[in-house]
Amino acid sequence: MGYLGTGTLTGTEPARAGGGAERPRLGWLRRLAASDDARRLGACVAGFLLLAVMTGPEGSSLAPTSGFSGSLLHPRVFAFIGLGVGLWALITAKRRYGDRARRLSEAISAAPRRLLPNRLARYGIYLVALAFAIVYPMALSQFWQNVLVDQIGVYVLLALGLNVVVGYAGLLDLGYIAFYAIGAYSAAYWTGALPVHPPITLNPFWAIPLAIFAAMLAGVILGAPTLRLRGDYLAIVTLGFGEIIQIVATNLQSVTGGSSGPASVIPHFSVNLLGVHYKWGLGDLPYYYLLLGFVVVILVTFHALEGSRVGRAWTAIREDEVAAESTGINVLKYKVMAFSIGASTSGFAGMLWASQVGYIDSTLFTVQLSILVLVLVIFGGMGSLPGAVVGAAVLQWFPWFLRVHPLFGFQPEDLFIYLGALLVVMMIFRPEGLLPSRRRKREISLAEHGEGTADAMTEPEGAEP
Amino acid sequence: MSLLQLVDLDVRYGAIQALSAVSVEVQQGEIVALLGANGAGKTTTLRTISGLARPWKGSVLFAGQEIHRLPPHEVVGLGVGHVPEGRRIFPQMSVQENLEMGAYRRRGNLSQDMERVYALFPVLKQRRRQDGGTLSGGEQQMLAIGRALMSDPRLLLLDEPSMGLAPLVVETIFSIIEQIRSSGTTILLVEQNAVQALQLADRGYVLENGRVVMADQAGVLLNDQRVRAAYLGEGAA
Numbered sequence: 014m015g016y017l018g019t020g021t022l023t024g025t026e027p028a029r030a031g032g033g034a035e036r037p038r039l040g041w042l043r044r045l046a047a048s049d050d051a052r053r054l055g056a057c058v059a060g061f062l063l064l065a066v067m068t069g070p071e072g073s074s075l076a077p078t079s080g081f082s083g084s085l086l087h088p089r090v091f092a093f094i095g096l097g098v099g100l101w102a103l104i105t106a107k108r109r110y111g112d113r114a115r116r117l118s119e120a121i122s123a124a125p126r127r128l129l130p131n132r133l134a135r136y137g138i139y140l141v142a143l144a145f146a147i148v149y150p151m152a153l154s155q156f157w158q159n160v161l162v163d164q165i166g167v168y169v170l171l172a173l174g175l176n177v178v179v180g181y182a183g184l185l186d187l188g189y190i191a192f193y194a195i196g197a198y199s200a201a202y203w204t205g206a207l208p209v210h211p212p213i214t215l216n217p218f219w220a221i222p223l224a225i226f227a228a229m230l231a232g233v234i235l236g237a238p239t240l241r242l243r244g245d246y247l248a249i250v251t252l253g254f255g256e257i258i259q260i261v262a263t264n265l266q267s268v269t270g271g272s273s274g275p276a277s278v279i280p281h282f283s284v285n286l287l288g289v290h291y292k293w294g295l296g297d298l299p300y301y302y303l304l305l306g307f308v309v310v311i312l313v314t315f316h317a318l319e320g321s322r323v324g325r326a327w328t329a330i331r332e333d334e335v336a337a338e339s340t341g342i343n344v345l346k347y348k349v350m351a352f353s354i355g356a357s358t359s360g361f362a363g364m365l366w367a368s369q370v371g372y373i374d375s376t377l378f379t380v381q382l383s384i385l386v387l388v389l390v391i392f393g394g395m396g397s398l399p400g401a402v403v404g405a406a407v408l409q410w411f412p413w414f415l416r417v418h419p420l421f422g423f424q425p426e427d428l429f430i431y432l433g434a435l436l437v438v439m440m441i442f443r444p445e446g447l448l449p450s451r452r453r454k455r456e457i458s459l460a461e462h463g464e465g466t467a468d469a470m471t472e473p474e475g476a477e478p
Numbered sequence: 479m480s481l482l483q484l485v486d487l488d489v490r491y492g493a494i495q496a497l498s499a500v501s502v503e504v505q506q507g508e509i510v511a512l513l514g515a516n517g518a519g520k521t522t523t524l525r526t527i528s529g530l531a532r533p534w535k536g537s538v539l540f541a542g543q544e545i546h547r548l549p550p551h552e553v554v555g556l557g558v559g560h561v562p563e564g565r566r567i568f569p570q571m572s573v574q575e576n577l578e579m580g581a582y583r584r585r586g587n588l589s590q591d592m593e594r595v596y597a598l599f600p601v602l603k604q605r606r607r608q609d610g611g612t613l614s615g616g617e618q619q620m621l622a623i624g625r626a627l628m629s630d631p632r633l634l635l636l637d638e639p640s641m642g643l644a645p646l647v648v649e650t651i652f653s654i655i656e657q658i659r660s661s662g663t664t665i666l667l668v669e670q671n672a673v674q675a676l677q678l679a680d681r682g683y684v685l686e687n688g689r690v691v692m693a694d695q696a697g698v699l700l701n702d703q704r705v706r707a708a709y710l711g712e713g714a715a
Contacts, residue, residue: 325575325582326582328568328570328571329571329579329582332568332569332570332571333566333567333568335530335562335566336562336566336567336568337579338530338551339528339530339550339554339560339561339562339566339626340579340580340582340625340629341550341551341554341555341583341629342551342579343549343551344551
């Protein structure tokens with residue numbers, strides 16, 4: 014803007030003086046508009062104004078312009094303008110006191126490690142968290158117990174699986190929910206709920222390995238050819254795969270029941286083994302504990318994987334694939350491994366969910382859901398197990414909290430607009446995610462020792478001279 | 479018997495012929511330099527040896543064994559270490575972890591090899607807990623070489639180790655290359671810096687448009703009028 018304004022002048026002294034004389038009253042406005050602070054303020058307020066108009070009870074993301082029929086002097090609009098100004102103030106503060114803010118954020122990240130210097134203490138915290146996760150849900154209402162299973166528990170599982178693909182191996186999978194669908198349909202098939210019947214009808218509990226295997230097989234079949242290619246292709250292929258699975262599920266009505274779902278109900282889990290009989294019924298708590306058990310097992314497994322040779326290979330591939338290849342890592346093998354571990358976790362989540370809800374149809378498995386899980390992982394901190402759990406729990410809990418206590422006229426359909434805004438804000442203030450992985454810790458120690466001196470090209474973020 | 483033998487290699491990238499009928503031989507214990515302008519096919523030659531590119535025709539023999547159909551990780555396992563163009567260290571891993579990655583295919587105690595690398599590059603020992611990405615260009619090059627050495631290679635492929643480095647640093651790195659050779663590792667060196675490469679090497683090959691146009695003792699090439707004109711920046715007169 015400023016460039017255009019002065020660019021039309023020739024730049025010689027008389028011309029500049031003449032231009033100044035013609036518009037003496039606009040000078041301050043131009044200077045203001047040219048100042049970075051003002052431009053950022055304008056952008057923040059405009060962004061939130063747009064958000065206010067497009068969301069909420071008066072407008073909606075489905076019919077954005079309908080918001081204009083209502084009054085623009087609605088208190089909600091002012092609340093959003095206030096949020097915009099608040100964001101601007103935070104950005105300005107970050108620019109001005111950026112170093113201090115970064116140190117504070119690093120201190121917060123490092124706090125758990127400083128408070129819990131040894132392993133034993135950390136395991137203690139995990140045990141306390143686990144005890145809390147066991148006891149607390151008993152005190153919740155039926156509604157929240159249901160949210161805990163269908164909306165939080167299943168998504169924690171999904172986020173943990175995608176974290177292996179995206180966070181560990183650095184592969185962008187945009188069709189992740191396809192494997193969830195495969196798991197769900199496997200559950201329906203093996204329990205005899207689909208119009209086509211299996212050779213033997215199983216209880217969903219015994220269909221778990223079959224569902225996991227189906228999803229894993231799909232992951233290998235899709236991954237083996239496409240993972241040879243560079244990253245962008247994988248994103249495109251998986252995006253297409255997600256669409257294909259949903260369209261097939263919709264159109265193959267005689268097999269899947271299509272968009273209205275199969276007529277019969279997918280039964281609940283039950284166990285009848287070594288004299289132990291148990292049936293998971295309509296209540297949510299038993300499913301919650303089943304989920305919790307699996308999540309704990311998966312957490313322990315993935316944690317062990319992360320620190321193993323496999324995990325180191327993934328890190329190397331994520332950081333530089335060519336270098337990984339020339340140090341002797343079988344890149345394709347480890348990429349397929351990560352991809353199919355993610356796929357089978359997703360399939361497992363799908364089968365669990367299908368059996369708990371008892372019903373599936375093809376409209377559930379949208380691309381949006383794939384994106385949502387990706388957002389959960391990015392929000393929590395890519396490559397971090399606690400990040401995936403907490404990120405998924407917080408982001409999945411919050412919309413339901415807003416549903417019960419509507420702030421600013423929150424409408425559930427607007428969820429993705431808010432998630433987008435949240436990610437934008439997060440990329441400004443905490444791009445590494447809520448609970449980032451150990452890499453962050455190293456940057457901190459680098460900065461503390463002041464060893465980060467390097468040439469200008471590779472100036473480290475956390476380094477001080 | 480020669481340690482490495484490239485026989486009549488043709489390599490194509492789609493319709494582009496990158497190498498035509500390239501034959502190169504490297505004897506055990508030698509330093510051999512591959513010279514040539516940008517796009518002459520030097521990097522492609524190294525990539526073909528280490529399995530990152532596939533030949534259209536011809537073969538690569540390492541210690542008498544055909545290796546041009548093997549995937550890169552198996553070639554590393556046979557004893558070919560590749561220091562890729564542009565260093566390509568792992569930026570978020572510490573120096574120590576980078577070196578450990580170099581030994582990925584090996585098992586057992588690596589501390590002796592680690593000490594050997596640290597003895598060659600004392601600066602890496604000082605910085606062993608520092609992230610690779612925070613090192614200077616010269617240190618990154620040293621780390622890349624050290625990482626390749628950790629695979630305990632019989633043949634080390636070096637792709638432009640002097641690229642973008644200050645003359646003093648280049649000198650250090652070249653003297654270390656000499657040390658690596660004297661400890662028994664054979665070296666195939668790709669360089670644009672022809673004078674220094676030929677001063678270090680025993681023999682040299684000159685590539686032009688994907689063909690070997692000259693092959694001789696390093697001393698002979700260094701004094702050859704055509705080489706001097708084309709790669710040493712001297713007038714043909």
